[in-house]
Amino acid sequence: MSGSSKKGFTLQQKHGLTGWVFLTPAVLLICWTSFYPMIQAFILSLKTGMGVNLSFSGFSNYARILKDPTFKQTLFNTFFYLIIQVPIMLVLALILASLLNNKQLRFKGLFRTCIFLPCATSLVSYAMIFRSLFANDGFVNTVLRGFGMNPVMWFANAWTARAVIIIALIWRWTGYNMVFYLSGLQNIEYSVYEAARIDGASPMQTFFKITVPLLKPTILLTTITSTNGTLQLFDESLNLTNGGPGKSTMTMSHYIYNTSFVQSPNFGYAAAMSIIILILVAILAILQMKVGDER
Amino acid sequence: MKRKIISALLALTMVISMTACGGGSGADSNSGDTAADAGAGDAAADAGSADAAADTGSGAEEAAPVEGGSADENTLTVWTWDPNFNIYAIQKAAEIYAQDHEGFKVEVSEVQSDDIETRITTAVAAGDLSTLPDIFLMQDNSFQKYATNYPDVFTELTSVGIDFSQFSAAKVAYSTLDGKNYGIPFDNGAVINCMRTDYLEQAGYTIDDFTDITWSDYMEKAKVVLEKTGQPILTSQAGSPDLIMMMLQSCGSSLFKEDGSVNIDGNAELKQIMEIYVQMVKDGTLVEVTDWDQYIASLNNGTTVSALNGCWIMASVTVAEDQSGKWAITNMPKLDGASNATNYSNNGGSSWAISSNCQKVDLAVDFMNSTFAGSNALYDDVISKGALATWAPAGESEAYNQPVEFFGNDAIYAKIVEFATHTPSNITGAFYYDARDAVGVAVSNICQQGADIDSEIKTAQETVEFNMGG
Numbered sequence: 001m002s003g004s005s006k007k008g009f010t011l012q013q014k015h016g017l018t019g020w021v022f023l024t025p026a027v028l029l030i031c032w033t034s035f036y037p038m039i040q041a042f043i044l045s046l047k048t049g050m051g052v053n054l055s056f057s058g059f060s061n062y063a064r065i066l067k068d069p070t071f072k073q074t075l076f077n078t079f080f081y082l083i084i085q086v087p088i089m090l091v092l093a094l095i096l097a098s099l100l101n102n103k104q105l106r107f108k109g110l111f112r113t114c115i116f117l118p119c120a121t122s123l124v125s126y127a128m129i130f131r132s133l134f135a136n137d138g139f140v141n142t143v144l145r146g147f148g149m150n151p152v153m154w155f156a157n158a159w160t161a162r163a164v165i166i167i168a169l170i171w172r173w174t175g176y177n178m179v180f181y182l183s184g185l186q187n188i189e190y191s192v193y194e195a196a197r198i199d200g201a202s203p204m205q206t207f208f209k210i211t212v213p214l215l216k217p218t219i220l221l222t223t224i225t226s227t228n229g230t231l232q233l234f235d236e237s238l239n240l241t242n243g244g245p246g247k248s249t250m251t252m253s254h255y256i257y258n259t260s261f262v263q264s265p266n267f268g269y270a271a272a273m274s275i276i277i278l279i280l281v282a283i284l285a286i287l288q289m290k291v292g293d294e295r
Numbered sequence: 296m297k298r299k300i301i302s303a304l305l306a307l308t309m310v311i312s313m314t315a316c317g318g319g320s321g322a323d324s325n326s327g328d329t330a331a332d333a334g335a336g337d338a339a340a341d342a343g344s345a346d347a348a349a350d351t352g353s354g355a356e357e358a359a360p361v362e363g364g365s366a367d368e369n370t371l372t373v374w375t376w377d378p379n380f381n382i383y384a385i386q387k388a389a390e391i392y393a394q395d396h397e398g399f400k401v402e403v404s405e406v407q408s409d410d411i412e413t414r415i416t417t418a419v420a421a422g423d424l425s426t427l428p429d430i431f432l433m434q435d436n437s438f439q440k441y442a443t444n445y446p447d448v449f450t451e452l453t454s455v456g457i458d459f460s461q462f463s464a465a466k467v468a469y470s471t472l473d474g475k476n477y478g479i480p481f482d483n484g485a486v487i488n489c490m491r492t493d494y495l496e497q498a499g500y501t502i503d504d505f506t507d508i509t510w511s512d513y514m515e516k517a518k519v520v521l522e523k524t525g526q527p528i529l530t531s532q533a534g535s536p537d538l539i540m541m542m543l544q545s546c547g548s549s550l551f552k553e554d555g556s557v558n559i560d561g562n563a564e565l566k567q568i569m570e571i572y573v574q575m576v577k578d579g580t581l582v583e584v585t586d587w588d589q590y591i592a593s594l595n596n597g598t599t600v601s602a603l604n605g606c607w608i609m610a611s612v613t614v615a616e617d618q619s620g621k622w623a624i625t626n627m628p629k630l631d632g633a634s635n636a637t638n639y640s641n642n643g644g645s646s647w648a649i650s651s652n653c654q655k656v657d658l659a660v661d662f663m664n665s666t667f668a669g670s671n672a673l674y675d676d677v678i679s680k681g682a683l684a685t686w687a688p689a690g691e692s693e694a695y696n697q698p699v700e701f702f703g704n705d706a707i708y709a710k711i712v713e714f715a716t717h718t719p720s721n722i723t724g725a726f727y728y729d730a731r732d733a734v735g736v737a738v739s740n741i742c743q744q745g746a747d748i749d750s751e752i753k754t755a756q757e758t759v760e761f762n763m764g765g
Contacts, residue, residue: 050444050725068761069754135585155585156533156743244534245743246736261413263729263762264440267420 038278045271050264061272071273073247074255077162077237081251082230085166090222093174097181098211103190112182116175123172127239130168131155158248161241165249168236173229177222184218185211220292224285231281252277360404362426364654369398371659372428374406374414379610381432381481381645384677388666391673399662401430408434408645412441419445429653430663432481435469435644436727442472443725449477450649455660457668465720466685470646477648479663483683484605484644485715486541486627489612492703493621494600498523502623507638510542510571513628517580520600528600529575530593533583533743536735537642538603542568545640546633547719550730550759557730557763560756564633569738569748576742583742603627605642606711609681612701619701626714639717644685683711726763733758 009017045061047054065071099105100112118126133139134154141151154160188211196206212219234253237243243250243258250258252273259270361372375381382403389401406414411431418426427448433441441448453476459467462480470478490502498520505513517528531538543549548564551557559565575581582599584590593599594608595615602608612622626638647667649659666673667686674682674689684690690712698704733755740746 053444064764070758070761131586132588135589137589156583158744242534244739246534246740248744258732261416263732264725265416265444266762 041271041274044268045275047268048266049268050266054268057268061269062276064269065272065276070247070250070255071252074250074252077249078231078233078251080162081166081169081233082227085169086223086226086230088166089170089174090177090219090226092170093177093222094181094212094215094219096174097178097185098207100178101182101185112179115178118172118174119176121172123235124239126172127168127236130164130171131240134164155241156245158245161245161249165236165240168240169230169233173226177226180218180222181215184215188214216292220288223292224288227284227288228281231277231284360406361402361428364429364652365402367400368655369396369658370400370402371430371653371655371662373401373403373430373432374411374428375403375432376405376407376411378405380607380680380682383680384481384673384682385430385432387676388662388670388673391670392662392666395665404428406431408432408437412437415441415445415448419448424448424650424652427650427652429655429659430647430649432645433470433478433648435466435484435646436723436731438470438478438646438648439472439723440725440727442470442477446472446477447651448648450651450653450656450659452476452479452649452660455656457660457664461668461687462685463687463715465641465718466644466646468720469644469723470648478646479648479667480646480685481667481682482607482644483685483711483715484607484641485683485711485718486545486604486640486642487606487608487707487711487714488601488603488625488627489608489702490601490623490625491597491618491621492623494520494524494526502625505628506625508628509631510628511631514571514575514578514580517575518578521578521580524600526598526600527580527582529581529603530584530590530599531581532587532590533585534735534739536731536738539565539568539572539734539738540731541603541605541627541640541642542571542630544719544721545627545637546630547635547637547721548633549722550727550734551722551724553722555724557726557756557759559730559734559759560753564630565734566748566752567630567633569741569752572738573741573748605644606683606714607643607681609707613681620703622701623703623705624707624710635719637717637719639714639719641715641718641721678708683708683715685715726759729762730755730759 044054046056046058048057048060049055096115100108100115102108105111135141136151136153140154144151152160154164192210192214193206196210201209232253233251234257237249237251237254238257241249243254247255256270256273256277259266259273360374363372365372373385375385377383382405385401385403389399393399411433415427415431418424424447453474457476457479459476466480466483467476470476470480488505490505492502495501495504498516500516500520504516508516513528520526520528529538543565546564548558548562550559550562550565572581576583582593584593591611594602594612595618597618602612613619627640629638630636647663649656649663653659669686671689671692674684674686675692675694678684678694689695690709695708695712696706697708699707736758737746737751737755740751741748
C-alpha cells in the first residue's frame with residue numbers, strides 16, 4: 001500500500017495503518033450489530049402506537065416514563081438489587097480469590113472449578129431450581145423445619161422474594177468475578193508478599209495494603225460489568241419470581257419485555273425505557289471510572 | 296505499560312457495556328430468544344396460557360420449530376403446543392383428511408403458546424412474515440390483541456366457505472373482529488369443578504351438595520371440609536388471577552365495558568369476588584402455591600380437595616391413576632346477589648388461525664373445513680384427550696355420552712358440553728392481558744401484603760388506563 005503512494009508512509013504511520021486494518025472488521029461488525037440497532041431503537045422510542053401502527057410523537061414516551069408508577073417501582077427494585085448485591089458479591093469474590101491464591105493450598109483446581117461452576121449453568125434453569133428450592137414446601141423450608149424454625153413463605157413477601165433473588169444472583173455470579181480477581185492476583189509478584197511478610201505485615205495488612213491497591217483495575221472492571229449486568233437483570237425476575245408478589249421484584253428489563261410481549265405491544269414506550277437504562281448505565285460507568293481511576 | 300493495560304480494559308468495558316446495552320435497547324429482537332429459552336418457565340409461570348400450562352410435564356426444550364411454509368404441495372406446517380392435546384388433535388385431523396387426499400401431511404412443531412405469540416410479534420416487528428407457519432393455534436384470550444394490532448398476520452376466513460354458525464356464538468366471537476372471522480374455533484374451556492369424592496365423604500358431603508350452589512354456601516362447606524379432612528378445598532397459583540377471571544365471567548361481567556373502557560374500579564362484582572378470594576385465603580380454605588407445577592402437584596398428591604378450572608385440567612387430574620373413581624365433576628358456585636350470575640364460566644380454550652404467509656390457503660381451508668369444522672370422527676377421537684368440541688354437531692355424538700370410569704362412571708363429556716352452552720360471554724379486547732395482570736397484582740398485594748382492597752382496585756384501574764393511554 002505504501003509503495004503505490006507518492007510520498008510513502010513513515011514507519012509509525014504504517015504501523016498505525018496496519019492496526020486500523022485489523023480493527024476495521026470488528027468495528028464494522030459492532031456498528032452494524034450494535035450501533036445501528038441502537039439508533040433504530042432511539043428512532044422507535046420517538047414513536048407511539050400499538051403493534052405496528054406507529055406514528056412519530058416526539059419525546060412523549062420519555063414524558064410518559066416520568067408519570068409511570070410501575071417504571072418507578074421497577075427502577076427502585078433494580079437499584080435495590082444493585083446496591084445490596086454487587087458489593088456483597090464482589091467482596092465475597094475477592095475473599096475467595098485471595099484464599100484460593102494461596103500457594104500452599106491443596107486441590108486448588110477443584111475448589112476453583114466448584115466455585116466457578118454455577119456460572120456455567122443456564123440462567124433459566126438455575127432460576128427455576130432456586131424457585132423450587134425456596135418454594136413453600138421446598139428444600140430450604142424443609143431444612144428450616146428440621147432446625148425447629150418456622151418455614152418462610154419466601155415468595156409471598158416482597159422483601160423475602162427480593163432476598164431470594166439476591167441470594168440467587170450471588171450464587172450465580174460470585175465465581176465469575178472471582179476468576180477475574182484470580183487472574184489479577186497472578187499478575188502480582190509473589191516477592192512483594194514475601195517482602196511484606198519479612199517486614200512483619202499481618203495477613204490483613206497485606207490484603208488491604210497490597211492486594212486491594214494492586215487489583216484496583218480489575219476491581220473497577222468487575223464493578224462496571226456487574227453494575228451493567230444488574231441494571232439489565234431479566235431472567236431471574238421473569239423465571240424466579242415472575243416479578244411477584246405484585247410487581248415488587250420486577251426489574252426494568254422485565255417491565256420492558258412485558259410492555260412489548262405480554263401486554264398489548266407498545267414498542268415505542270419499551271424502546272424509550274431501554275434508552276433510559278442505557279443512559280443510567282453510562283452515567284454509573286462514568287462515575288465509577290472517575291472514582292476508581294486516580295491517574 | 297500498566298497504563299495501557301488499564302485503558303485497554305476500560306475501553307473493553309465500555310464496548311462490552313455498550314454492546315450489551317444495544318442488546319437491551321433492541322429488546323424486541325433480543326428478548327425473543329430469551330423468551331424461547333424460557334419456554335417451559337413461561338408456561339409454568341403464566342397460567343393465562345392455560346392449555347400450555349396443562350402440559351408442563353414435558354417441559355423439555357423442543358427442537359427448533361419449522362419456520363415458514365413447506366416446499367411440498369401437500370404439506371402444511373403447524374405451530375401448536377401440547378403433545379397430548381392439540382398436537383394429537385391436528386395429527387389426527389391430518390390422518391382423517393389424508394384418507395380422501397392422498398399424500399396430505401402436516402408438519403407440526405411444538406411451540407409453547409407464549410412463544411407463538413412472541414414469534415408473531417417479533418416477525419411483525421421485523422416486517423418479515425415469511426417465518427410464520429401455514430397454521431397456528433392461538434389462545435382465545437389473546438386473539439383480540441393480535442387481531443387488533445396485527446390483522447396482517449391472519450388470512451381472513453369470513454367468506455371462504457366455513458360455516459361458523461355451527462360453532463357456539465360466544466366461542467366464534469373470540470376470533471372475530473369488526474365482523475371478520477380470523478379463526479376456526481377448536482377446544483372448549485368450560486369451567487368444571489373437579490372434586491375428590493373420598494374427601495367429601497369424610498366431611499359428610501356428596502358431590503350434589505356442591506352442585507348449583509352459591510359462593511357463600513361453598514365457603515361455609517369449605518370450612519367444614521377443612522376441619523374434617525385437614526385439606527383446603529382449593530389451591531391457586533399465587534399472583535395468578537385465573538380463579539377471579541372465571542368467577543367474573545360466570546356472572547357475565549368483564550374487565551372492560553362494551554365501549555372498550557376499563558371496568559375495574561366501580562365493578563361491584565369484581566370487588567365482591569376479590570373479597571371472597573381474600574376471605575378464603577384467610578380461612579385457609581384456599582391455599583396459594585408458588586407456581587403451576589405445585590398447583591398440579593397439589594391435585595395429584597391429595598393436598599387439595601378440588602380443582603376449579605377449565606375442563607382441560609382433566610388431562611392433569613387423570614394423570615394420578617390411583618385416584619380413579621375418586622373424582623367427580625360438577626358446576627362451579629355462583630355469585631350471591633349478582634343479577635346475571637350463573638354456575639358456568641370459561642377458562643382457556645383456543646382457535647386455529649391460517650397465517651397470511653400461507654401459500655396454500657385453499658388446501659388449508661379445505662383441510663380445516665373437512666376436519667375441525669366438519670368431522671364427527673375427529674371430535675369423537677380427540678375427546679379421549681379432553682378436547683371438547685365447540686362444533687355443535689359433535690356434541691350430539693355417541694362418544695359424548697359414554698361414562699368415564701375415572702370420574703365415577705359419570706357421562707362427564709355430555710355434562711361439560713351442557714355447561715358450555717350456559718356460559719356467559721366476556722369482553723376481552725386488545726388490552727385483556729394488561730387488565731388481567733393489573734388485577735393479579737392487586738390480589739397479590741391484598742392477600743400477601745395486606746393492602747387495602749379499594750385502593751388496590753383503584754391502582755389497577757389506573758395502571759390499565761395508563762397502558763391504554765400510550
